[in-house]
Amino acid sequence: MKKKMAIVLSAILACSMGMTAMAAPSPSIQKEPVAQVVVSPSVGTSNTVTTQAVSVSSDKSAVLPGTTFKTASGQVVDPAAVAMVIAPASAEQAQASAASLAAAMASSKMQVVNFTGRNGLSLTDSKGNLNVVNNMVIGLQTAAGEAVAQNGSVSAAFALADILGAATLAEGETIQALYQRADGTWVAVPVVIKNGAVAVALPAFGGAVNVTFVVAKGAHMEDVPATTSPRT
Template sequence: MKKRMAIVLSAVLACSIGMTAVAAPSPTIQQETVQDVTVSTALPAAAGAPQISAIVGAASTTAVLSGTTFRNTVGQTVDPSGVRIVTTPSDLASTQVSAVEIAQAMTSRTMDIYNFTGLSSLALTDKDGSLNVLNQVYVSLQDEEGNVIAHNGSISTALEIEDILGENRLEEGETIQAMYQRADGRWVVIPVVIRNGVVAIALPAFSAPVKVVFLLTKGASYEDVQVTVKSPMT
């Protein structure tokens, strides 16, 4: 399990190479017609308990872009080996709110959805033209005492694909896209690599806990997802 996670994490981190800590993602997601908005009914009514999903210094469970630094709330540099990636499963109601916000941004003439994947084109709707939300988690960085940690580069972590899909299954011509919400409320599509039953994501700089939403979309079958893509122009 740890070996396959390490392989996929290295692949998704390659998607982040070339992104600088101060670079803003490019608003290149084109407007799509959203036929419907669906949210997995398998999501719980209450948010789950926070879980330490990875230790930043452990190569088998996370990967860090070279040059990334970690700081506590008073600006002191923190050793990566003391930083934990904490994920908290979202509840159904909060996920439904995010789904509405994303759908509004997809059809708005004034709200941008930023593309931080490096891919020149991608879809956010499924084969039926629906915004299909599979899952949502909150991701934060914390030290050993549970204090919030900020980072200024790119970090990657992995989750089991079964935990993301729930009762859903990927069919031919379907894949998973991931988005996170910035502090200013705007949504960013982030790099995803799916392989060997693992979903790996790369997250740009953040401080406070961020929402990460997973979508079922049309696209390459997950066995065929490319692991090296050109970094986005900013």
């Protein structure tokens, strides 16, 4: 599995270094009515993604060259001293995130920004549901536990089976990841799926972000553009 994760992380970084992407306008996301909001019962109860802390540059995570790290006081932190902390969200957090995302999708302003590099992005599954299969909090911190903000892009890799949990993908479905910024806007981020592993690229954020994984119509993406955004 380490080799598979290395492959998906390499795919994100290789394409990121060769392209420059800006946030696409909301019309690049399909305006779809949500039939139902469905949250997997395993989220917050029998989480398949466990709490873990790894170096931000490891076999499970990677850093886009040029990314900088700073503490709240403005102190620059060497990437080697930054840990990525991943913790499964509670059932309550997952339900709240799903409700917020559904409201953003239904808003006349469509408060979802597309950083995936894809046009016509769908956020509902083949049944028209907003189908949340996993939810986790991803943050950065020093060895002393001080929160760290990053201004660039960091990536995290997982086993696809761990993200899906008890869920399965129907033909023509894939996984899409999003997180919510401090201003309430949702950001759809790049996702690469290869050989049973999945990697997500997270543009600039401060402290920690709640990352929501949904089943969406579309094909798996194997190459993605770079991502940069204002810090959350």
